[in-house]
Every structure is written in C-alpha cells, then in structure tokens.
Amino acid sequence: MADQHAISTPAHPSTFTQNPIQRFLIATEVDTRLLGMIGALAIIWIGFNIFSGGLFLTPRNLWNLSVQTASVAVMVTGMVLVIVTRNIDLSVGSILGVVGMVMGVMQTQILPVQLGLGLGHPLIWSLSLLAGLVVGVGIGALQGTIIAYLRVPAFIVTLGGYLVWRGAAWWVTMGRTVAPMDQTFQLIGGGPAGSIGFTWSWIVGAVACAAIVAGLYFGRRQRRRFNFPQRPLWAEASLAVLGCGATIGAIWVANAYPWPVRIAENYAKANGIAVPESGLFISHGIAVPVLIAVGVGVFMTFLTTRTRFGRYVYAMGGNPEAAELAGINTRWVTVKIFMLMGGLCAIAAAISSARLNAATNALGTLDELYVIAAAVIGGTSLAGGVGTIAGALLGAVVMQSLQSGMVLMGLDSPLQSIVVGIVLVFAVWLDTLYRRNKH
Amino acid sequence: MLDASTPLVEMTDISIAFGGIKAVDHASINLHRGEVVGLLGHNGAGKSTLIKILSGAYKRDAGDIKINGEPASISNPRDAKAYGIETIYQQLAVADNVDAAANLFLGRELVTPIGTLDDAAMESRAREVMGRLNPNFRRFKEPVKALSGGQRQSVAIARAILFNARILVMDEPTAALGPQETAQVGELIKQLKSEGIGIFLISHDIHDVFDLADRLVVMKNGQVVGEARTSDVTKDEVLGMIIMGKVPPGAKPGPGAISG
Numbered sequence: 126m127a128d129q130h131a132i133s134t135p136a137h138p139s140t141f142t143q144n145p146i147q148r149f150l151i152a153t154e155v156d157t158r159l160l161g162m163i164g165a166l167a168i169i170w171i172g173f174n175i176f177s178g179g180l181f182l183t184p185r186n187l188w189n190l191s192v193q194t195a196s197v198a199v200m201v202t203g204m205v206l207v208i209v210t211r212n213i214d215l216s217v218g219s220i221l222g223v224v225g226m227v228m229g230v231m232q233t234q235i236l237p238v239q240l241g242l243g244l245g246h247p248l249i250w251s252l253s254l255l256a257g258l259v260v261g262v263g264i265g266a267l268q269g270t271i272i273a274y275l276r277v278p279a280f281i282v283t284l285g286g287y288l289v290w291r292g293a294a295w296w297v298t299m300g301r302t303v304a305p306m307d308q309t310f311q312l313i314g315g316g317p318a319g320s321i322g323f324t325w326s327w328i329v330g331a332v333a334c335a336a337i338v339a340g341l342y343f344g345r346r347q348r349r350r351f352n353f354p355q356r357p358l359w360a361e362a363s364l365a366v367l368g369c370g371a372t373i374g375a376i377w378v379a380n381a382y383p384w385p386v387r388i389a390e391n392y393a394k395a396n397g398i399a400v401p402e403s404g405l406f407i408s409h410g411i412a413v414p415v416l417i418a419v420g421v422g423v424f425m426t427f428l429t430t431r432t433r434f435g436r437y438v439y440a441m442g443g444n445p446e447a448a449e450l451a452g453i454n455t456r457w458v459t460v461k462i463f464m465l466m467g468g469l470c471a472i473a474a475a476i477s478s479a480r481l482n483a484a485t486n487a488l489g490t491l492d493e494l495y496v497i498a499a500a501v502i503g504g505t506s507l508a509g510g511v512g513t514i515a516g517a518l519l520g521a522v523v524m525q526s527l528q529s530g531m532v533l534m535g536l537d538s539p540l541q542s543i544v545v546g547i548v549l550v551f552a553v554w555l556d557t558l559y560r561r562n563k564h
Numbered sequence: 565m566l567d568a569s570t571p572l573v574e575m576t577d578i579s580i581a582f583g584g585i586k587a588v589d590h591a592s593i594n595l596h597r598g599e600v601v602g603l604l605g606h607n608g609a610g611k612s613t614l615i616k617i618l619s620g621a622y623k624r625d626a627g628d629i630k631i632n633g634e635p636a637s638i639s640n641p642r643d644a645k646a647y648g649i650e651t652i653y654q655q656l657a658v659a660d661n662v663d664a665a666a667n668l669f670l671g672r673e674l675v676t677p678i679g680t681l682d683d684a685a686m687e688s689r690a691r692e693v694m695g696r697l698n699p700n701f702r703r704f705k706e707p708v709k710a711l712s713g714g715q716r717q718s719v720a721i722a723r724a725i726l727f728n729a730r731i732l733v734m735d736e737p738t739a740a741l742g743p744q745e746t747a748q749v750g751e752l753i754k755q756l757k758s759e760g761i762g763i764f765l766i767s768h769d770i771h772d773v774f775d776l777a778d779r780l781v782v783m784k785n786g787q788v789v790g791e792a793r794t795s796d797v798t799k800d801e802v803l804g805m806i807i808m809g810k811v812p813p814g815a816k817p818g819p820g821a822i823s824g
Contacts, residue, residue: 347684348684350684351684351685351687351688353684353687353688427680430681431680431681432679432680432681433673433675433681435681436662436666436670436673436681437671439659439661439662439666440659440661440662440666440667440670441659442661443659443660443661443662444657444658444659444660444661446657447657447658447659447670448659448670448671449641450619450621450641450651450653450657451641451657451670451671452640452641452642452645452671452672453670453671454642510659510660510661511661
C-alpha cells in the first residue's frame with residue numbers, strides 16, 4: 126500500500142549520526158528547555174555550595190529553601206496563565222498584603238473576640254482561610270472584569286490595583302501589625318510543627334511515585350488504543366526511574382533535617398519520650414507550605430494541560446482573534462484567569478502570614494516582581510502563548526536559590542538585588558537565543 | 565420538511581458602516597444546498613465584510629439573515645456555528661502555538677466522561693480528517709507555527725469540515741497555496757458540494773473561482789453589481805463587472821450596477 130510505504134520511509138539522515146544522549150532525549154520526548162533549566166539550577170547549587178563552604182547543599186538549607194520558595198511558587202503558577210494570555214498582574218504582592226491582613230484580623234479579632242468563638246476554635250482558622258480566599262478571588266474578579274469587559278489594559282488595571290490593595294492593607298488596621306496567628310493556622314507556614322514528619326513524608330513520596338508510574342502507564346495505554354507511535358519501553362522505564370528517583374531524593378533530604386535540639390527536647394519532655402545520649406533525632410519531613418505549593422503545581426498543571434479552560438488560555442495567547450472566531454468566550458476566560466490569580470494570592474498570603482506568625486501591611490512587598498521574574502526565567506514568554514507551570518516553578522526555585530545562596534555567601538543586600546536583576550535579563554536573553562535556534 | 569427551493573442562506577439588504585464608511589451597502593445574497601457561489605470583487609469591495617457578518621465576526625447595522633427560510637439571529641461566532649456555518653478566514657484563524665488537533669477542535673474539544681480533554685481521541689479524529697484532506701500530513705505533535713502555508717491551510721479547512729458544516733464560507737482559500745494544493749482544495753470543494761453543503765467562495769481573482777462556482781456575485785464599493793450563472797457569462801464579462809461595474813446581458817443587475 127502506498128500509504129504504508131510513505132510511513133516507513135527512512136528517517137532524516139541526521140538520525141543516524143545521533144549520539145546516545147540525543148537518542149535518549151528524542152525517545153523520552155523530554156522538554157530540552159526544562160532540562161536546560163534543571164542543568165542551570167544544578168550549576169547554581171553546586172557553585173553556591175563551593176563558595177559558601179559547603180553550607181548550601183545541606184538538608185537544613187535545602188529544606189529552608191523549599192519553604193521560602195512556597196509562597197512565590199504558588200503565585201507563579203497563576204502568573205503563567207496571566208502572561209500566556211498577553212496580560213500582566215502587577216498587583217499580586219498587594220493582594221497578598223491585603224488578604225493577609227483580612228485573614229489576620231479575622232483570626233485575632235473578629236472570630237475569637239467579636240463573635241466570641243474563643244482562642245483555638247477549629248472554625249477560626251478555616252473561616253479565616255475562607256474569608257481570605259473570598260477576598261482574593263473577589264479582587265481578581267473585579268480586576269479581571271475591568272480588563273476583559275471595560276477593555277482597560279491589564280498593566281494599568283493592576284498598576285492601579287498595586288496601589289489600591291497596598292493602601293487597603295494599610296487601612297484594615299490603620300497600619301497596626303496583627304499577631305499572633307491561630308495555632309492551627311500557623312501550621313500552613315511550616316516550622317517543626319508545620320511539617321508532616323518522617324512517616325507521612327515517605328507515604329507522600331510513595332503516592333507520588335505510584336502516580337508517576339500510573340501516569341506513564343495510562344499515557345502509554347491511551348496511545349496504544351489509538352495506534353499512535355509510542356515511546357520505546359526503555360525510555361518509559363528511564364522516565365519512571367528518574368521521576369521516582371527525584372521524588373525519593375527530595376523526601377530523603379526533607380527527612381534528613383532534624384528538629385532543633387531544644388524544640389525536640391521540649392517535645393520529648395511533653396510526650397514523655399526518653400532522650401537518648403546521642404540526642405533526639407526527629408525529622409522535619411516535608412513542610413506543609415511546600416506540600417501546598419506542590420499540590421497547587423500539580424493542580425495547575427492538570428488545569429492547563431487537561432482541561433478546556435487551559436486549552437483556551439493557550440489558544441488565546443497564541444492568537445486572540447482566532448480564539449474569538451473559534452467561538453471561545455475570551456472575556457469570561459480572562460476574568461476566570463484573574464479570579465484564579467486572586468485565589469492563589471490568598472493561598473500565598475496564608476503561607477506568608479502563617480510563616481511570619483503575623484500580618485503586616487508590608488507583607489508581600491516586591492513579590493509581584495519576584496513572581497513575574499520567576500515566570501519569565503521559567504520560560505513564560507511575555508509575547509504570549511508560551512509557558513509551562515513546571516518551568517515557572519523551577520524559575521521560582523532558581524530565584525530563591527540565588528537569594529538564599531547570596532545570603533549564605535554573606536553578600537550585601539544591594540549587591541543581591543544587582544545580581545538578581547542581571548540574572549533575569551541574562552536568562553531571558555539565553556531563552557531568546559534558544560527559541561531562535563529552534564525555529 | 566425543507567423545500568428544495570428554500571435557500572440555505574438568504575441575506576437581505578445587509579448594511580454595515582465603520583466610522584461613516586459604508587463597507588457593505590444594502591447587499592443581498594443567497595445560497596442553496598449543494599451550490600457553490602463565488603463572491604467576487606476588488607480588495608475593499610466589501611465581500612469579506614459581508615461574509616464576516618454571516619459568520620458572526622461583525623454585527624450588521626441593518627438587514628435580515630434567514631437560514632433555511634427561518635430568521636436567524638447571529639451576533640457572535642458561536643451563534644453562527646450553531647447554525648452550521650463554518651468559516652475559513654483569509655488570514656487563517658489558527659492558534660500558532662498549539663498543535664493541529666488542538667486547533668481543529670478549538671472551542672469544541674472532545675472530553676472524557678470526567679470532563680478532561682480527550683487528546684488521544686481528538687488526535688485520532690484529526691488524523692482521520694487530515695488523512696482525507698492531505699494524506700502527506702504527519703506533523704500532528706508540532707505547533708501549527710512550524711507548518712508550511714499549505715499545511716496550515718489544510719488544518720483550517722479540516723476544522724471547518726470536521727463538524728459537519730452545512731454552510732461553508734471560504735475567504736481566499738487558495739491564496740497561500742501552491743498549484744498542487746490548490747487542485748486538492750478544488751477537489752475537496754466538489755466533494756463537499758456533492759454532500760449537499762452550500763459554499764461561499766470569496767476571491768478577488770476570478771480564475772480561482774470560475775471553474776468551481778455555479779453562480780457568481782460581484783461586489784463593488786460595498787454594493788452588489790450583479791449576479792450570474794457561471795454558464796451564462798464569460799470570464800471577460802465577469803472581469804468587466806468587477807472592474808467597471810458593467811453588467812453583461814447574461815447577468816442580473818444589482819443595486820451597484822452602472823446603467824448603460
């Protein structure tokens with residue numbers, strides 16, 4: 126048959142001269158750009174480890190790094206969608222500030238005092254969180270509506286929002302810092318208590334590994350069902366090994382960081398545990414904010430790749446007119462994106478304020494710039510249509526690694542800003558080169 | 565039941581103005597089942613604008629649209645699609661950054677029982693349709709940006725025929741294509757016509773449409789100059805209509821015709 130013959134025509138001659146690495150990359154269909162970012166991150170980590178005298182690649186620093194990244198990581202997943210649709214959100218730091226304030230006031234004044242629930246009531250943290258989410262989504266809906274239906278450029282609307290919500294954060298308590306937060310609410314911010322511990326960390330790791338293998342298996346079965354070309358089995362196996370290996374490695378690091386001695390001793394005393402000679406080793410395990418960020422990352426990846434909403438977001442970014450002509454309600458999708466962004470700001474606000482154990486009117490200052498920078502370093506194109514959640518999360522880790530690495534090296538804070546700024550421009554330049562060579 | 569003489573599409577006295585300029589001025593046009601109507605005219609004659617009113621991209625200022633003899637309200641592209649009107653635009657309205665299957669199903673994705681995108685099923689249907697249209701097409705996994713003009717065109721056409729369109733609007737469908745691909749599109753139009761689909765073929769080049777169309781409608785300065793069955797007029801006479809607005813004896817004059 127003519128058709129059959131056409132399919133089996135020999136591949137391009139260059140395939141014969143491939144080295145094993147190229148063969149591996151093609152067979153596994155790995156995103157080479159993402160791989161490049163992981164390589165860059167590895168260089169940054171190893172570099173900082175050398176220059177800081179071995180302080181960087183310790184369980185303690187990596188664990189702290191993961192917690193510090195969580196808040197920006199949560200917000201960057203939403204910023205990807207905003208930027209992909211050729212918009213921008215300059216107000217995320219201010220939204221974080223005002224939502225943090227609202228949640229703080231809810232749990233320190235309104236619920237326990239004015240409604241008389243009493244300290245530590247389970248409704249306090251849950252209602253505070255809910256109120257924060259409602260405010261965040263509401264602010265997003267308002268800004269999104271102005272952008273989509275009144276056609277005011279997102280840059281201007283969110284620049285206005287940047288001022289308005291920061292002012293509102295100040296206004297809630299007239300500038301007073303709100304503290305302390307509810308005991309349960311504090312767990313969202315991490316710390317020894319706000320981590321899930323040795324056993325649960327391994328359970329989470331096992332579930333993640335099972336999910337990776339299951340995902341690969343179902344993907345393969347689906348392709349077989351429709352007789353599509355499949356990856357070779359060895360490629361699938363290496364993907365599974367790499368994915369599970371990275372997961373297990375991360376869990377191992379989180380579990381290798383013990384509680385501080387004093388806290389562990391107090392805990393032992395309170396629970397009647399005998400402290401051994403060598404000291405008590407209680408693993409932190411994965412911190413709750415990190416778990417939240419990973420959960421948000423998985424959810425957002427699912428949303429962008431597996432749902433109509435995600436498909437529309439990318440189509441709108443690629444060609445807004447085509448999306449409109451295809452019958453997509455582009456305005457409503459835009460509003461939904463900003464609502465999502467607002468909701469993610471609320472989650473980030475919970476993480477930040479719980480970690481600080483206080484809500485201040487300066488909470489989240491400059492976060493909008495870190496979030497946008499992380500998204501852009503992670504490969505999100507400001508021209509629209511291009512960007513992945515995984516890349517943006519990596520971008521957030523790169524940004525935070527730079528900051529915490531420079532702190533470990535004892536670099537002055539003005540110098541830190543200068544380095545971060547240069548890296549941002551350099552990373553985008555590299556990305557431009559990469560894309561130009563690809564097409 | 566549908567009377568065979570009821571036009572599939574009847575657009576009557578359609579007008580639209582942009583900032584005081586009448587882009588379409590009391591134009592009337594109709595289309596029957598299994599008929600190919602060529603809409604001709606210079607660039608700026610109003611043909612694309614008229615057809616964008618039918619496909620919901622523009623809202624008309626005045627006039628009526630009837631589909632199957634029933635008054636139709638079309639105020640956006642979704643409404644038009646609900647009436648079975650599919651449009652292939654001149655500037656190929658495809659999203660460059662996603663793959664062919666995603667473009668084919670844009671706005672009408674296939675979903676699994678739990679509501680997630682069924683990419684495999686969509687790719688399978690895409691392979692089926694593209695196989696019929698352009699058997700050499702293999703690049704299903706790449707963003708449309710990476711495709712050639714002809715391949716992009718076949719994606720745009722596949723999108724229109726995928727959803728069993730009853731009315732197909734093709735705005736300069738072969739403008740970006742080579743001779744072989746143009747011939748393919750010609751074959752496709754004949755095939756769709758035999759399936760009872762009504763087709764509007766818009767072009768400023770008479771050679772593109774003369775052999776394919778059953779009937780020609782010529783527009784100039786937003787008005788209909790005249791219409792004629794392709795068998796009743798010569799290419800030169802039609803050119804005269806396009807350039808000078810002169811209506812030959814074989815054609816029926818419209819509001820934009822020059823008397824004498």
